[in-house]
Amino acid sequence: MDTKVKSGDILISTPALTEVFSRSVVFMTEHDINGSVGVIINKKLEYNLKDIVEAFSGIDAPVYFGGPVQTELVSVLHRIGDKIGGFEISDGIYYGCDADKLNDLAEIKLLNLDDIKFFLGYAGWSEGQLINEIEHDSWFISKGLERYIFDTDVKDLWSKTLNDMGKKYKLISMYPENPSLN
Numbered sequence: 001m002d003t004k005v006k007s008g009d010i011l012i013s014t015p016a017l018t019e020v021f022s023r024s025v026v027f028m029t030e031h032d033i034n035g036s037v038g039v040i041i042n043k044k045l046e047y048n049l050k051d052i053v054e055a056f057s058g059i060d061a062p063v064y065f066g067g068p069v070q071t072e073l074v075s076v077l078h079r080i081g082d083k084i085g086g087f088e089i090s091d092g093i094y095y096g097c098d099a100d101k102l103n104d105l106a107e108i109k110l111l112n113l114d115d116i117k118f119f120l121g122y123a124g125w126s127e128g129q130l131i132n133e134i135e136h137d138s139w140f141i142s143k144g145l146e147r148y149i150f151d152t153d154v155k156d157l158w159s160k161t162l163n164d165m166g167k168k169y170k171l172i173s174m175y176p177e178n179p180s181l182n
Helices: 099-107 129-135 146-151 157-164 167-173
Strands: 009-013 025-032 035-040 044-048 062-065 069-078 087-090 093-095 116-126 139-143
Touching: 009 157, 025 087, 025 146, 025 157, 035 062, 035 129, 116 129, 129 139, 139 157, 146 157, 157 167
Parallel strands: 062 116
Antiparallel strands: 009 025, 009 139, 025 035, 035 116, 044 062, 069 093, 069 116, 087 093
């Protein structure tokens, strides 16, 4: 199995992963010799940003569970670019933003919520941990395409990304969420 992962890739959990990472799709924001960081992009919470973060009370946007680390931390993926800042991870996908610029854009009604996602927490791996998990068949690696982050229904994202990876993964993409009910 290919264990080469880089910032901008996505990890798709294998059916073997349970609990927090069950059927997760993770966009990788950092990967180097010191460790790895990403956000789960397909676990929508029942909260809206305006209801849980006072500083963003003018932004009525859904919030996603980004991962089990620092769940009080809000992070952002977007394709808005320099209008709100952040670090370009890959091909027009940015991580982070300038909160004041974000609020200004929302205030003048120029914030398109289809171009931004908010996360509570993140997924993190220590040095060598992620590569070990990949080598032990916990994750598949694919390109972190913009459409997966912003344009695909999160309920279908796990299956869609696997299906798009080709013949070898199509059968896995149909794996039931709870095989014991099958």
